[in-house]
Amino acid sequence: MLPKYNILTEEQVQMIHDESIKILSEVGMEFEYEPAVEVFKKEGLKVEGRRVYFTKDFIEAKVKLAPSQFTLHARNPEHNLVCGGDNIIYMPGYGAPFIHEADGTRRKTTLQDYENFAKLAGASKNLHMTGGTMAEPQDIADEIRHLKMLYTSIKSSDKCFMGSAEGRERAEDSIEIASILFGGKDVIKEKPVLISLINSLTPLKYDERMLGALMAYAEAGQAVVIASLVMAGSTGPAAMAGTLALQNAEVLAGISLAESINPGTPVVYGSTSALSDMHSGSLSIGSPECALFISASAQLARFYGVPSRSGGGLNDSKIVDAQAGYESMMTLMAASVTGINFVLHTAGILQYFMAMSYEKFIMDDEMAGMLLHYLKGYHFDEDGLAYDVIAKVGPGGHFLTQKHTRKNHRREFRIAELSDRNAYDTWAKEKLDTNQRARRKWQEILANYVPPAVDAALDQKLQEFIAKRTQELM
Amino acid sequence: MSAIFEELKQAVIDGDEDITAELSQKVLDEGINPVDAVQQGLIKGIEIVGEAWKAGEVFLPDVMMSAEAMKAGLALLEPEIAKLGISEGEAKGKIVLGTVAGDIHDIGKNITGAMFTAAGYKVFDLGTDIKPEAFIAKAQEVGADIIGASALLTTTMVGQKQIIEYLKENGLRDKFKVFVGGGPTSQAWADEIGADGWAETADDAVQLAGRVLAK
Numbered sequence: 296m297l298p299k300y301n302i303l304t305e306e307q308v309q310m311i312h313d314e315s316i317k318i319l320s321e322v323g324m325e326f327e328y329e330p331a332v333e334v335f336k337k338e339g340l341k342v343e344g345r346r347v348y349f350t351k352d353f354i355e356a357k358v359k360l361a362p363s364q365f366t367l368h369a370r371n372p373e374h375n376l377v378c379g380g381d382n383i384i385y386m387p388g389y390g391a392p393f394i395h396e397a398d399g400t401r402r403k404t405t406l407q408d409y410e411n412f413a414k415l416a417g418a419s420k421n422l423h424m425t426g427g428t429m430a431e432p433q434d435i436a437d438e439i440r441h442l443k444m445l446y447t448s449i450k451s452s453d454k455c456f457m458g459s460a461e462g463r464e465r466a467e468d469s470i471e472i473a474s475i476l477f478g479g480k481d482v483i484k485e486k487p488v489l490i491s492l493i494n495s496l497t498p499l500k501y502d503e504r505m506l507g508a509l510m511a512y513a514e515a516g517q518a519v520v521i522a523s524l525v526m527a528g529s530t531g532p533a534a535m536a537g538t539l540a541l542q543n544a545e546v547l548a549g550i551s552l553a554e555s556i557n558p559g560t561p562v563v564y565g566s567t568s569a570l571s572d573m574h575s576g577s578l579s580i581g582s583p584e585c586a587l588f589i590s591a592s593a594q595l596a597r598f599y600g601v602p603s604r605s606g607g608g609l610n611d612s613k614i615v616d617a618q619a620g621y622e623s624m625m626t627l628m629a630a631s632v633t634g635i636n637f638v639l640h641t642a643g644i645l646q647y648f649m650a651m652s653y654e655k656f657i658m659d660d661e662m663a664g665m666l667l668h669y670l671k672g673y674h675f676d677e678d679g680l681a682y683d684v685i686a687k688v689g690p691g692g693h694f695l696t697q698k699h700t701r702k703n704h705r706r707e708f709r710i711a712e713l714s715d716r717n718a719y720d721t722w723a724k725e726k727l728d729t730n731q732r733a734r735r736k737w738q739e740i741l742a743n744y745v746p747p748a749v750d751a752a753l754d755q756k757l758q759e760f761i762a763k764r765t766q767e768l769m
Numbered sequence: 770m771s772a773i774f775e776e777l778k779q780a781v782i783d784g785d786e787d788i789t790a791e792l793s794q795k796v797l798d799e800g801i802n803p804v805d806a807v808q809q810g811l812i813k814g815i816e817i818v819g820e821a822w823k824a825g826e827v828f829l830p831d832v833m834m835s836a837e838a839m840k841a842g843l844a845l846l847e848p849e850i851a852k853l854g855i856s857e858g859e860a861k862g863k864i865v866l867g868t869v870a871g872d873i874h875d876i877g878k879n880i881t882g883a884m885f886t887a888a889g890y891k892v893f894d895l896g897t898d899i900k901p902e903a904f905i906a907k908a909q910e911v912g913a914d915i916i917g918a919s920a921l922l923t924t925t926m927v928g929q930k931q932i933i934e935y936l937k938e939n940g941l942r943d944k945f946k947v948f949v950g951g952g953p954t955s956q957a958w959a960d961e962i963g964a965d966g967w968a969e970t971a972d973d974a975v976q977l978a979g980r981v982l983a984k
């Protein structure tokens with residue numbers, strides 16, 4: 296593993312922390328959910344209406360209660376994930392309402408898209424889990440989308456998946472479904488299986504739905520990513536350090552709530568802060584500013600001793616082109632080398648979170664594979680230093696016929712899966728660019744993928760629960 | 770007298786709310802024609818900023834602050850214009866703007882509002898999480914030409930449809946043009962729900978309003 300790269304000095308980290316505490320204690324934050332306000336009141340904090348004023352001691356004591364790492368359990372224990380430490384978890388994009396096709400046309404997302412991305416993530420060597428709203432299933436009634444998405448995640452792969460963050464009720468449904476699958480609420484309370492994305496309402500607020508979900512998950516001992524997305528220049532100041540302090544304040548407040556409800560709740564420090572383009576106002580995520588926020592977030596999370604979430608294959612492009620590639624590599628690499636643990640949006644995102652693309656998914660999967668290899672760094676053992684074979688070949692020879700080469704190259708080198716390393720004429724037979732090659736590839740993967748079966752009795756129970764809830768909700 | 774118009778114009782260009790308000794007060798105190806102050810001062814200033822934004826010479830914060838400055842001036846001058854019973858001149862139109870129920874995304878709506886202000890429209894911004902009946906109540910109160918509804922979530926877009934349904938149910942459909950916008954919306958969606966206009970950007974929305982209201 297490569298050492299993690301820090302972009303801030305220790306003094307700068309301390310300054311951001313102090314600024315955040317100043318924001319939290321002097322400006323305070325608003326919580327649009329009475330039960331959350333009650334929790335803070337009980338903790339003895341100053342509350343005016345829905346505005347809560349924090350203290351340095353409170354924040355620091357609560358953040359200490361959060362585990363520095365935790366295991367997220369999968370249906371197949373081989374896919375259990377440790378979140379925190381040196382580990383990195385890659386997964387698909389989240390929340391997009393559109394699919395951009397290979398030719399640049401755009402259409403609405405459906406449940407079939409959700410299933411396809413779950414399968415592609417299930418089949419991937421580089422993506423560690425499937426994720427949450429990989430594509431918003433707009434062909435399904437809003438009331439029951441969360442049920443369909445969870446069931447589809449379970450049926451499509453045996454890797455870890457995410458729960459719904461859309462309010463307390465949907466969080467409780469997610470917990471119920473997970474406990475059917477894993478053998479009861481007490482089992483999953485001991486061994487968390489769900490992780491969900493809780494967002495602040497920047498600047499300095501949390502809304503009712505997010506707080507309801509946060510509280511339900513914290514009570515059930517499930518993991519939550521507590522994230523802030525500040526758009527510097529519009530929902531935050533046009534100042535990088537100030538935006539970081541604002542984001543940090545919001546995340547700290549969220550973590551303190553989770554730890555007040557259930558000390559030891561597994562939390563992840565989350566950031567997707569970026570900037571508003573100052574001409575159009577649109578969010579820009581494929582930017583150096585975003586890479587700076589990603590990098591500093593990894594470092595702040597380390598400072599607090601909690602796992603981090605940020606980054607991904609982030610970009611503002613509309614199609615798989617050079618821009619999609621260079622922007623995504625910058626943000627995915629920033630996340631990877633600075634030590635982000637949980638990389639939501641690793642694969643598939645186009646146009647500042649507005650779209651998913653199958654071709655982009657495959658390109659990002661390749662980048663994830665490249666980065667996983669990069670992160671392993673060098674092997675400094677005997678085979679890695681290879682003195683014997685260097686001596687054996689001596690001046691002027693070559694290594695292609697050496698046993699050492701045959702034995703070691705697979706460990707030392709990564710085999711490219713999407714990149715074209717052919718000579719010109721071979722390539723020129725079809726002249727396929729990345730976009731076209733990726734299109735072929737995902738179609739092939741989907742055609743060949745066999746989802747790991749779910750135990751029939753469990754499946755029956757899941758279906759019964761979903762049918763019952765569907766009736767209640769529709 | 771034209772000196773103060775020039776100063777008003779400059780104050781709007783500078784996006785300076787305080788000076789714009791001060792100068793507008795001076796217009797009132799000195800009995801200067803408020804319509805001329807609006808036309809030759811405030812509007813001239815905002816037009817220049819709007820053009821400069823299109824040309825990429827100034828940025829969003831410049832336009833938005835100029836729009837705020839202009840509003841501060843109008844807040845003082847308009848009551849006087851109304852009192853005198855004279856016409857304000859060719860105000861382009863009135864638009865009631867808001868983000869639909871269940872949705873709190875407001876940056877795109879705010880930008881849209883500023884661009885309409887900059888183009889000489891009167892904008893009534895209701896804020897976020899707005900129910901259909903609140904849009905319509907405000908539109909009736911101010912005699913709006915356009916109702917503009919922003920939605921950023923696929924789950925709240927239905928709020929835009931509900932506005933149109935509500936208008937129909939109350940026999941008001943032909944009273945207002947309904948514009949919809951926001952990330953997940955599209956021309957296809959606007960057609961499906963029978964909206965009068967959809968635009969992908971705030972700038973396009975203003976152009977569209979010009980075309981629709983000219984009809």
Ligand code: B12
Pocket residue numbers: 389390391392431460492494495496497498502524526530575576577578646647648649871872873874875876877878880881916917918919920921922923924948949950951952953966967968969970971972974
């Ligand atoms: C910033 C942001 C937030 C901020 C909002 C802060 C604020 N004060 O507005 C926060 C963090 C609070 C937030 C919360 C949520 N968000 Co949000 N958010 C965004 C984000 C990243 C940017 C939105 C934005 O401001 N864009 C910049 C502006 C300038 O663009 P715009 O709004 O589209 O406006 C332009 C045009 O559309 C047009 N326009 C806008 N309004 C109007 C109106 C009219 C009449 C016209 C003609 C034109 C017009 O003009 C504008 C300027 O050109 C988008 C993704 C994206 N890139 O858009 C997600 C996004 C919209 N959010 C999303 C989601 C899911 C949520 C949450 C549910 C939580 C979550 N899990 O992230 C909550 C919902 C809260 C709620 N109840 O509304 C999803 C929606 C997915 C879907 N399937 O519907 C998106 C797409 C992100 C994603 N991929 O997950 N969000």
